[in-house]
Amino acid sequence: MDFNRNLEKYAELAVKVGVNIQPGQTLLVRSPIECAPFVRNVLKHAYDLGAKNVHVEWSDEECTLVKYLNAPEETFNEFPRWISDQYVDIAKEGGAFLTVYAQNPDLLKDVDPQRVANFQKASGMALKEWRSYTLSDKCKWSIVSIPTESWATKVFPDVSNTEAVDKLWDAIFKCTRVDSQDPVDAWKKHNADLKLRMDFLNENNFKTLRFKSGKTDLTMDLPEGHIWLSGSSQDPNGIEFNANIPTEEVFSMPHKFKVNGVVHSTKPLVYGGNVIDNFALTFKDGKIVDFSAEKGSETLGKLIDTDEGSHYLGEVALVPFKSPISDTNIVFFNTLFDENASCHFAIGSAYRTCIKNGDSIKDDELDNYGVNDSLTHVDFMIGSKDMDITGVTYDNKEVQVFKNGNWAF
Known part of the structure; x- marks a missing residue:
């Protein structure tokens, strides 16, 4: 029961404080398929707050690894234009972007580094216009993380897979202030404290x-x-x-x-x-x-x-x-x-x-x-x-x- 309540609060936090979705706004969620239960909660909260449409872009690390190990070399020198066009279109219309970042740290350790470098450069070039929106806050965007088994076992290698995931959930709930009675209010106070440091430096x-x-x-x-x-x-x-x-x-x-x-x-x-x-x-x-x-x-x-x-x-x-x-x-x-x-x-x-x-x-x-x-x-x-x-x-x-x-x- 505590976990389900925290999961609900985490999704609410991502939508209300992360992207702060507004009535009539479009939201794009990018997430690993393993994080589907959390994403479903995000969609519910986004629509409750009046989102016009929520698009979900799923990824799967096993498919990613198969591609890096087996696809022809030229594959990694290009990036799908339809993806970058979609991002820019959503940004231009005032949409928001939520990324669920939960990467296996060792996923590509056996892949030729040049393939990875080529694709990083190709995607960087293709997404440059979209990133001009995020780097200048011309659109709302946010990143959160959800435990996956491959990530959790890297962080906690000395316990069972199930226990590793549970421990990582507990750590995430603590670090994001989700374990507080009212995470949204806790973040208002936290942002105010950070602004005091910011003002001093400015x-x-x-x-x-x-x-x-x-x-x-x-x-x-x-x-x-x-x-x-x-x-x-x-x-x-x-x-x-x-x-x-x-x-x-x-x-x-x-x-x-x-x-x-x-x-x-x-x-x-x-x-x-x-x-x-x-x-x-x-x-x-x-x-x-x-x-x-x-x-x-x-x-x-x-x-x-x-x-x-x-x-x-x-x-x-x-x-x-x-x-x-x-x-x-x-x-x-x-x-x-x-x-x-x-x-x-x-x-x-x-x-x-x-x-x-x-x-x-x-x-x-x-x-x-x-x-x-x-x-x-x-x-x-x-x-x-x-x-x-x-x-x-x-x-x-x-x-x-x-x-x-x-x-x-």
Whole structure:
């Protein structure tokens, strides 16, 4: 009974707080077939709130794996036009997008990395117009996660499959505040707290951030006119939504050409069905000039070489070491959760909303403002309990932002 009630509350949270569906609005749900019971709950809540139509796009990991292992090479150099057209059409008409992200972290470990890289690039090119809507909050979008057996057993390998799924459900309910009496109200209070952190950073208008820990030593300038954002966003009609459930971050963009030093990962990164772990990136004038990884080095190299923009950063996000997600002491092998337990950067495209008048900057002028553009946007975790972050203002005043992994104010 508790599980069914929490599942119901989770679906309601995704619809009311995640995409915040409005009467007459269209919703596209993208989900693995294993998550069907949750998606059915989502549909019910969406229609109860007045959604005009809810489309569901199902995926199946076993079919995906069969395709990667058996399809001809040219298959991975193209992406169905009808899919990208559908996404853009829904975005143009003011629709919303909900993604249920529940990937098997090791799904493609035996697949040629070049096939994965080719398809990532092809899909990135095909979906670039649609992503221009999500990266600039021109439409409402949100991501949630649901346990699948393959994912749960990766997180909890020492228990039975059934127990692993149950444990992952419990962790998700806790991290998303679904286990509270009123999750929707809990998220209103959480968003308000994040906005206090956001306001502090915007008021200080830092020119530079310095990241220092036992392994990381990096200096990052921020573009003039940069904006810090937090958990919730607003669409063009002023309707609030939460792109990530859960979220603990306050984020902005680094200056494309003004990042220097070395940064080490602190959690595994799952990318393209593979795990990249214990890796380091070296930056010079914003560009990744060297990298190493104990696991997934070839996959990391393919990611960096996606295009010119994937050699630079597009996001800087501050997350305290002490948070509901970090406090679980679980490595989720799922970026949605792991990135919200740790400060993180993103390789690739920046969010246009993170700079003043970002929507009006033409693509060929982005470099002039220090804004990165890319076919990809991949978060990786760099926060740790010994991470110190110092902000430097334009008048050279130094302010402690993080001390020992947590907010210093």
